Amino acid sequence: MPIRRPQSRPQTGPLASARRVAAMVRRYWYLIRGSWPRIAELAYWPTIQMILWGLISQFFTTHSHWLADAAGVLIAGVLLWDILFRGQIGFSICFLEELWSRNLGHLFVSPLRPWELVASLMTMSLIRTAIGAGVASVIAIGLYAFSLFDLGPPLVAFFVALMLMGWGMGMVIVAMVLRYGLGAESLAWVALFAFAPISCVYYPVATLPESVQWLAWSTPSAYVFEGMRAVMVDGVFRWDLLAGALALDAVYVAIGAAVFAWAFAAARRDGRLLQTGE
Amino acid sequence: MTDALEVSGLRKTFGEVVAVDEVSFSAAPGRTVGLLGGNGAGKTTTISMLLGLLTPTAGSVQVLGHDLATDRYAVLPRMNFSSPYVDLPHRLTVAQNLLVYAELYGEPDPRERVRELADRLQFTELLDRATGKLSAGQKTRVSLAKALINRPEVLLLDEPTASLDPDTGDWVRRYLEDYRERTSATILLASHNMGEVERLCDDVLMMRRGRVVDRGSPAELLARYGRQTLEDVFLDIARERRSGDRLEPVS
Numbered sequence A: 001m002p003i004r005r006p007q008s009r010p011q012t013g014p015l016a017s018a019r020r021v022a023a024m025v026r027r028y029w030y031l032i033r034g035s036w037p038r039i040a041e042l043a044y045w046p047t048i049q050m051i052l053w054g055l056i057s058q059f060f061t062t063h064s065h066w067l068a069d070a071a072g073v074l075i076a077g078v079l080l081w082d083i084l085f086r087g088q089i090g091f092s093i094c095f096l097e098e099l100w101s102r103n104l105g106h107l108f109v110s111p112l113r114p115w116e117l118v119a120s121l122m123t124m125s126l127i128r129t130a131i132g133a134g135v136a137s138v139i140a141i142g143l144y145a146f147s148l149f150d151l152g153p154p155l156v157a158f159f160v161a162l163m164l165m166g167w168g169m170g171m172v173i174v175a176m177v178l179r180y181g182l183g184a185e186s187l188a189w190v191a192l193f194a195f196a197p198i199s200c201v202y203y204p205v206a207t208l209p210e211s212v213q214w215l216a217w218s219t220p221s222a223y224v225f226e227g228m229r230a231v232m233v234d235g236v237f238r239w240d241l242l243a244g245a246l247a248l249d250a251v252y253v254a255i256g257a258a259v260f261a262w263a264f265a266a267a268r269r270d271g272r273l274l275q276t277g278e
Numbered sequence B: 001m002t003d004a005l006e007v008s009g010l011r012k013t014f015g016e017v018v019a020v021d022e023v024s025f026s027a028a029p030g031r032t033v034g035l036l037g038g039n040g041a042g043k044t045t046t047i048s049m050l051l052g053l054l055t056p057t058a059g060s061v062q063v064l065g066h067d068l069a070t071d072r073y074a075v076l077p078r079m080n081f082s083s084p085y086v087d088l089p090h091r092l093t094v095a096q097n098l099l100v101y102a103e104l105y106g107e108p109d110p111r112e113r114v115r116e117l118a119d120r121l122q123f124t125e126l127l128d129r130a131t132g133k134l135s136a137g138q139k140t141r142v143s144l145a146k147a148l149i150n151r152p153e154v155l156l157l158d159e160p161t162a163s164l165d166p167d168t169g170d171w172v173r174r175y176l177e178d179y180r181e182r183t184s185a186t187i188l189l190a191s192h193n194m195g196e197v198e199r200l201c202d203d204v205l206m207m208r209r210g211r212v213v214d215r216g217s218p219a220e221l222l223a224r225y226g227r228q229t230l231e232d233v234f235l236d237i238a239r240e241r242r243s244g245d246r247l248e249p250v251s
Helices: A014-033 A036-061 A065-069 A073-100 A104-109 A114-144 A153-180 A187-199 A210-216 A220-234 A239-270 B043-051 B072-078 B094-104 B110-120 B136-148 B166-183 B194-200 B218-225 B230-238
Strands: B005-014 B017-027 B032-037 B058-063 B079-082 B154-158 B186-191 B203-208 B211-216
Touching (some): A014 A036, A014 B094, A036 A073, A073 A104, A073 A114, A073 A187, A073 A220, A114 A239, A153 A239, A220 A239, B017 B043, B017 B058, B017 B203, B017 B211, B032 B194, B043 B058, B043 B079, B043 B154, B043 B186, B094 B110, B094 B136, B136 B154, B136 B166, B166 B194, B186 B194, B194 B230, B203 B230, B211 B218, B218 B230
Parallel strands (some): B032 B186, B154 B186
Antiparallel strands (some): B005 B017
8 A cells, every 4th residue: 555645845856956955054054043152153253353454454554555555455355265264164064063963864865965965065155154254344344444345346256266166175175074084074174274375365476486376376266366456456357367266166166076976975885974973 | 566675685895894795685565674683783784775875885775666776866755764873963953853854855844744743753842942952762753753754655764762761662663563554664674672573573684794694574483493582583593593503694
């Protein structure tokens, strides 16, 4: 005798995928909503960084013609760097939540596809970044009369380029955690900082020794920060830099997706989807 | 009629270790099959492969007529599981956790489904409580609700009553009997609890060191070993006794 089941909603197609992604976003949103320290944490670090660099900036504008001509370039740098950092860590942390709560087994016997989980992690990283960087940006207006939003439409381009890089890196970090277990979780916090010196957040790429400048030009972030300085110092939007950033983003995301797919297949082969957690 | 579960030549190795070896069985719709064996016998590894969480080294698994290796997503909405090796997120409330899964499984009215399950499994008063603050018995009910959220036609349960007191354990067994009665679902039950297996299962697979070493209905096994309880049969198998012969794997 077949089971009498009410007509369930479609299990395949874009609408079904969107429904499952929305369910996962809801799951992560419940986590944030239910804990004020988690909400505060989203804005805490970007705000502290912004205040610190704002003060440094104020000091240097009286001692540097370059900074005096482009007031706010350091604050813009720190806020954009934080968008990159939040984009990556927002993605990775949500996945770590599943490992900490030993929930992966439940998720992957449900109809949720791995790419749908990735899409929900991207959505949550977008939400977390918007909250964290948004609050810090608004406080910067009050404290230093500097508005990141004055960058205008280029800000959207910078935001997109940095988020894509963060997601590419997030996928690689999540893959490492899937492959090597929670012992690798600290990568989520520290991996991106290896890119800080070559991203040239606070100084032009030309400042780097010539022999390592190619390294900088292999990160989308260096293109973004050069582009930011071009807008703020020279008053021009460099389409070539945006094109470079987006082309590299495509490579980063493709590598991230490939490494994630490999790690997921390896986790299924080695039995790590069921026995995860502390 | 197509078997709900059809497992053929299932094998899993981790390096040199053979965790599951040549396991084959089938289960007709509405049957309850028990996987019985000691620690490390291969029960959880077998269940993981039946869920598609673990890739077999060899062999095939068909669930409701779909090959799990190639057509997994066609059948996942129609099956579910519960295991002590996985948890629901502790910081979410019971209702939030179940709502997320009701959405993932495409329930037409997720809130109504959660209310209905809470009512049936008698935990309505727990819906707004954080899942991490539940007692073991309460967690088991909620975990069972998650496993039933999509009205599965195939239900895989790994030690569903482990660490429960006798009263709660009995309650869960009665509920499972009732669910099977109402829905004709096929249940695969891995357990250390011989009484539970004897009570719930139509067929029993006795596993040892990754292999099925004997099988049959509880009554057949009792008769074959000349024992009064499955626990004695289990001990005979664990100690490799059957009428004085060494046990050989059965196919």
